[in-house]
Amino acid sequence: MRGNRRLHWRRYRQIIGVLVSNGFGLLLEQLGIFGYLHLRHRKLDPGSVEAAANARLSVGERLRLSCEQLGPTFVKIGQILSTRPDIFSPEIAGELEKLQDSANPFPFADVRQVIESEFGQPMEDVFAWIDPEPIAAASLSQVHRAGLPTGRTVVVKVQRPGIKAGIETDLSILKDLVGFVVNRTSYGDLYDFSGMMAQLERTLMNELDFRKEGANADRFRRNFSARPSKDQAQGVSVPVIRWIYTTDRVLTMDCVVGIRINQIDELEKAGIDRSELAIRLCQDIVFQVLEDGFFHADPHPGNLLVGEDGRIFFLDLGMVGELSEKKKKVLSNLFIGIAGKNSYRVTEAIVDLDTLKRRVSLRKFEREIDHLLDAYLSIPISEIQLGPLIAEIFQLAYRHKIRIPGEMTLIAKVLITLQGITEKLDPDVNLLVIMQPLAARLVRRGFSLEELGNDxxxxxxxxxxxxxxxxxxxxxxxxxxxxxxxxxRFDLKDIDKVQKHFDRISNRLSFSIVLLAVSLIVAGIIVGSGLAAGNEPSLLRLNAIILRASLVVAAVIIVALIISIFRTKKF
CATH class of the missing domain: 1.20.5 (Single alpha-helices involved in coiled-coils or other helix-helix interfaces)
Incomplete structure (x- = not known):
């Protein structure tokens, strides 16, 4: 990474300088970033730190300002991080949500250059006409109305020139810094920085590939058509992708006209039943998560249009989430456990989601889940706010070092966003009540003959x-x-302790053998001398002298052995 630092040194300094100017210098110093990059804190405009402190900005506000000042990559990063309620407090996540994915439009000449570069022919040969004024301009792209040679009106999304190279540079720098924090500091054990970095990179690179967004739209359309009821299938839709006019950097889709789902007055004028609309939106997102395992990961009001016939159109499908069959079942168990206020079931579901599978104190974790659910015991199920509750459960899991997959935390964010939309449409509509029957059906289906056969x-x-x-x-x-x-090879744990134990045993055995040998010798001398001496007094005196000498020698040997054993301290 040293070569990377030399190549992008100016951007390194810019990123660190902006963070310092917004009051994060102490954090960077604690992480050891200054030493790692050989930067001096004082050279990075400490006066701005005082300005930020004097303004008494919150951490979330300063983090949002930093993302805005660092440009499109960090705006997207901030938006993605706002989907991690398990890591960030509601205040910080709320501030990051305010990051607007908007930017100054780039010149129409650049739009022409991108289109002609992608299709290899003049823009007029691709589109019959294209409006020079963009409908909207975002950090990664901007959108224009256009016409196809067939006469169909479409919307053309054109990638901002040079944005991919800039994002790749920023991602490379962030991976370098994250690698340092993970490998050389204790903070790497507290947070899954590598996992967060992988999620950021995957999300950003997917959003830069417009073909993937088009493929996502087609997949959503297939899923919508497979809804169990005709009303559900016809009640939601996505714009049709025009693949002949789509590349990695240009996305062409049918033009959809509608009302943003949070424009309550406009919905009233159009005669749309807001309660029915809220229920249908909740039902479909629940289906996306629990049935399809493929869901819109950013369903904010700007990405949801309501057509004249009441259909809900999902827009901007670059950011999606995907769940395996196992995770869908685990999530269903989690929802059922919450609805039944069953702390054991909730605990089991969370542990099943753990990506590290480390041993945790389940009893303590379950007690804390129990206390959390107790706070909701007095609240009817119809009034429980599912999104914030799941976010609290995930935060609790994180404090117990249980690593929740990124797509699961994304679901918590989706549910919080959905809760905010439905409250404006109809406060009486409750997501948990709508979700409970589908979750129960999915769990029951796991015990069906068909599913058992599949297993x-x-x-x-x-x-x-x-x-x-x-x-x-x-x-x-x-x-x-x-x-x-x-x-x-044998890897014996605590081998030193084992060796000391055997030393003690061998020393005691040696001591016992010596005592036994001396006893036998002395006994043999006594018996032998008694038999040989008979009644001769001179032999008796000689035997007595030999016996005393033998006892003295034996005593010396025993004392020497005892001293040697106690010196080793292994007796």
């Missing part, structure tokens, strides 16, 4: 793979045994 089929596939892979592995092992081409 058996998947298990049979695993067994087949095991049977295929086991023989060559076993054969290779046996060949190594035959050729003596193997090493056997």
């Amino acid at each position: 058996l089929q998947r298990g049979a596939g695993d067994m087949k793979a095991l049977l295929q892979q086991a023989p060559p592995i076993l054969l290779g092992f046996l060949q190594k045994l035959e050729e003596d081409d193997y090493d056997i």
